[in-house]
Amino acid sequence: MEQAGRAPRGGATRPASSPDSQSVKGRGPWDTSGLDRPNTTQQAHLRSGLALLVPALLFGFLVAAQWQTQLERSELAVRYNAPLTEAARSLQSEQNTLKAQLADLRRQLDTIQANASTQTGVTRELQARIDDLKARAGLTPVSGDGVVIQLDDAKQTSASVKDLDKSICHATDLTDIVNAAWRGGAQAVAINEERIVGTSSVYCVGSTIMVNGTLMSPPFRIVAIGRQDQLLGAFQDPAQLRDIKQRGEVHGLGFRVSRATGLQAPEYSGALNVRAAQPR
């Protein structure tokens, strides 16, 4: 349909050159129509003018767009941005240190309990229950076969803001992928080495994404450990992740699901944050 529609437009441009050739062919000793000559020259000028005009217009548009981007940047580079960026980086660095301290303390407590659990049958049974529950809650590392999902911004972005929005990864894309993984029977899921647990959230501020409070940027590698066929079935279901798949096809969003063996999902390293909720 589209090509059929294009044909007449092409046909309409061609006559601009066709009369030229016809007039050259038709010009002979008997042809006294000297009026054709100035017309042909004018058309030739017009053609070269147009040939320059179109790129020049595009050039102007791009210069303006480039200048606009730089203008936005300079506006953003106001006095508060540098200290705020530094503060965010410093807090992220502090968080990494705190998580390492927490992991170390958890290991110490595990060691003490493991030693104590050899004392009596009751402590052994208690330790077994804790270990089982920890594994189910995402507090122990898991390894096994499953699928890996790669999600990335489009390599080439469009100049249009609307299209740009469709060609980059969003927090909701990650939550949809995690949802599809659980639906496919995943036993463990991790996004860029951050284990997904019952209190995990994917948070988006501006264009920055946080998972479990950790700053992240694309590409995202989501590991889903579980039965491969079942997981692939969930991701390949046409009703699942329709928006992501469509944006991948139309806007170049990077989205790929593949089988993988020997995957690793680390233990959750954040705070358990059990304070307000009390067992009944």
Add this chain to the structure above:
Amino acid sequence: MRTPAGGIAVALVALLLGVLAVSQFRSQDVYSRSLQLETPASLTSLIATLADKNSALRDEIFDLRLRVAAAGASVSTGLFSLTEGERQLAQIRVFAAQDAVAGPGISVMLDGPFDEKAMSDLVNELRNAGAEAIAINDRRVGPRSWFAPGPAGGIALDGNRLGGPWAVHAIGSSDVLYVAITRTGGIVGQFELIYRSTRFKVSKEPSLDLPPLR
């Protein structure tokens, strides 16, 4: 016939055009993901979230240091009690949604058209605001819970249909949860614009009772 000067001019324009097109694409790619280029408002929000997470980590580290010291002392004296193990078990049972729990929090009542993606987004937002336990229509949301469209237009949680109206209960700091959900431009504000015929009511609750994961 085009003059050589005209050809050179066209070539130069085309060259510059190409260079600019590439730099424009690249600059947009960088712009979209650079922390340095976030707005001050976004950075402030990001910093507040990071500070909250770090504060929770510090609280837990403080608590865990005391527990490690107490557990170490009890083992060295040969009088290791079950207290530490039982305490840890209780904490993980809550974390893994294995126990019925009670505590303060908020209720979000939704009456009208709604869908599973929006419900998933609401749960994500509540978790981000620090919700410790969440239930929808008395069905607990677990660590591996998933949402799907339910039959007849409802919402399915872990394969179980939840018919509307929906009551979403979240245990945590009621003030923090309430502000996070109802702030200007927050998730409820967005829902109100998208689901215009749906009624949303958010309220602080002094005490909520949530069932265990089934």
